[in-house]
Amino acid sequence: MLPKQEACNRGFCDCPFPNSIEVTNHKGHIPDLVKCRCGEDVPGNVSPWRWHVSEESDALVTDRDIIFHPTFSQGTAIVRGEHALKPGMVHFWEMRVITALAGTDVMFGIGTGNVHLEQFKFHFVSALGTNAQSWGFSYSGRVQHCGEQIPYGQKFSQGCLIGVYLDRTNGHLEFYLNRRPLGVAYTNVPTDPDVDIYPMVCSTAAKSVIRLINCTSQPVTLQLRAFQSMAKQPAKLMELRQMPGLKGILQAYWFMAPPIRYSRTSHENEFELGDEAVLSSSKLRLSRKQKYRESDDVNIDEDLYANAHKITLRRSESGDEEHAASVHEMCDEYFHYLL
Structure with a gap:
């Protein structure tokens, strides 16, 4: 299974996208070449924020599209969100890659208000994560912070959905690829309410187009944390979906258990869920010591919360595997908080 991780991830859907020649020769608005709206009608999605328009940037911002x-x-153009992401909340946003990606780098992530957006205007660099003021996820599948690039996920390109999950309460940053969580990338994002954090995208590729299709922000409550843990229990999540009274909760927290991808052609590159769990668990074990050193205020209880689905099975005297009783009690408690 490991060699598949190096392959380029296919698009989220089977909608047609323009090739490089069509994009190069197009004289009009490049985003008009794409009619795909897969994933843009997610229930519970709030009115999205917009990208910040800057006359000095070598990027054209129209509504939710960046050219x-x-x-x-x-060189490298950096675009940030119009408003800072509020502290004490969890934020999630999704972007569609409209054009094929190439060149030095195209990155998705976050940065503080101290990021100089025009710093690399005449330099081809992986801009997000070059210092301590930003964190980035590259189309090469690597993440970067403080100038250090490390392997993280698959390479991706045209048609993919890139999701960013930021927990400003715990300082956790995680990325999604085609609605699949890739695991917590960093735990050292500032939680100080006086530090402004913005969503950011950067690109060195000419006529590369990124579209914001979903974004939501939710206050951190016990209900949210309960759903966050329940979402990692497939059987319990199925029970939740069958309860009419929880429809509003499911809509508000849809990004914690997002709909599956649409693409039929991508199945050949899919991991089995069990394999993904093993790989993610190994990745977390290898990097946990380093991540905790980077952040002095990591909440160990929240880390256990996030990994509750990885509690091992115990074997009964009869030889049958069964979940530990504590897991059942924990799930019942989460149901209580959700209701």
Whole structure:
């Protein structure tokens, strides 16, 4: 299974997307070449924020679309969200890759208000994560912070959905690829309410287009934490979906148990869920010591919360495997909080 991790991840859906020649020769608005709206009608999605418009940037921002280097590229353009992401909340947003990605780098992530957006205007670099003020996820499948790039996920390109999950209460940052969580990438995002954190995207590729399709922000409550843990228990989540009274909760927290991908052609590159769990667990074990050193205020209880689904099975005297009683008690308690 490991070699598949190096392959380029296919798109989220089977909708047609323009090839590089069509994009290069198109004289109009490049996003008009794409009619796909898969994933944009998610129930519970709030009115999305918009990208910040800057006259100095070599990026054209229209509504939710960003066209990087609309004429030709001579460096790296960085675009941030219009407003800072509020502290004490969890934030999730999704972006669709409209064009094929190429060149030095195209990255998705976050940064503080101290990021100089025009710093690399005439330099081709992996801009997000070059220092302590930003964190980035590259289309090469690597994440970067403080100038250090480390392997994280699959390489991705046109048609993919890139999700960003930011927990400003715990300082956790996680990325999603085609609605699949890739595991917590960093635990050292500032939780100080006086530090402004913005969503950011950067690109060195000429005529590369990124579209914001979903975003939501939710206050951190006991109900949210309960659903977060329940979402990692497939059987319990199925029970939740069958309860009409919880429809509002399911809509509000849809990003914690997002709908599956639409693409039929991507199945050949899919991991089995069990394999994903093993890989994610190994990745967490290898990097946990390093991550905890990076953040002095990591909440160990929350880490156990996030990994409750990984509690091992015990074998009964009869030889049958069964869940520990504590798991059942924990799930019942989560149901109590959700209701």
